[in-house]
Amino acid sequence: MRALLLLGGTFSPVHLGHLRMAEIASESLGVSATFLINSIPPHKEAPSVTSSDRLRMLEIALKGTGFSIDTRELRRSSPSYTSETLREIRAERPHDPVIFIIGMDSFRTIGSWHEAEELPELASFFVIRRPGTEVPPPEKSFLGQHAERAGQAGELLRAPAGKYFISERECLPVSSTAIRQALARGEEPSLISPEVLQYIRKNGLYR
Ligand code: ATP
DSSP states (O other): OOOEEEEEEOOTTOOHHHHHHHHHHHHHHTOOEEEEEOSSOTTSOOOSSOHHHHHHHHHHHHTTTOOEEEOGGGGOSSOOOHHHHHHHHHHHOSSSOEEEEEEHHHHHHGGGSTTGGGHHHHOEEEEEEOTTOOOOOGGGSHHHHHSEEOSSGGGGGGSSSSEEEEEEEEOOSOOHHHHHHHHHTTOOOSSSOHHHHHHHHHTTTTO
16 A cells, blocks of 8 residues: 655645645655645635746745645646545545645634545545644544544554544644735745745745
């Protein structure tokens, strides 16, 4: 069985928190991560930059890391729902563990995602905390009720789907929103790769 480790996101723009998430999950599981770039996320405003800008920034940020990019959602004309994408991936790999990395904020809201009840049948989840965020009581959370909690990360590799693991390792205190706000104010954003920042400046993004 060859596990697939996915980090889905808008990456508008990609920041060092995204890279740290991929590192934490990859190191814990011994599997390299694939960044799954969203098209127009149904629950978020359309990004103020084009998807080719977001993809270019992701390519720049991942250069030399060994992480890869899956662009299938950008090729679709409809909004990208994680359930649809995971169904497509599941059809390609019926038996492989598919592990979706999510931040604690997504862990809290995943129950409201489109076709949420199908998600635990399609993938397992590796949950990463943002600094300072409380872990909600897992038994009251959507995944707590619809998936099996793994005590060790490695357990996610032993089933195709249906489990979740909450990592003890915290991520960096950064969000794409904070970076966009800093740029709009004309301030220097932190926790972004210098090469990505250079691309943003050169192309006049997020002003
Ligand atoms: P925005 O501020 O625009 O909502 P974001 O920084 O949350 O963006 P996304 O591309 O929407 O970035 O996030 C993709 C995934 O990464 C989500 O599951 C989100 O919870 C998670 N994530 C992003 N930043 C962090 C962070 N600093 N710590 C933990 N998880 C994070």
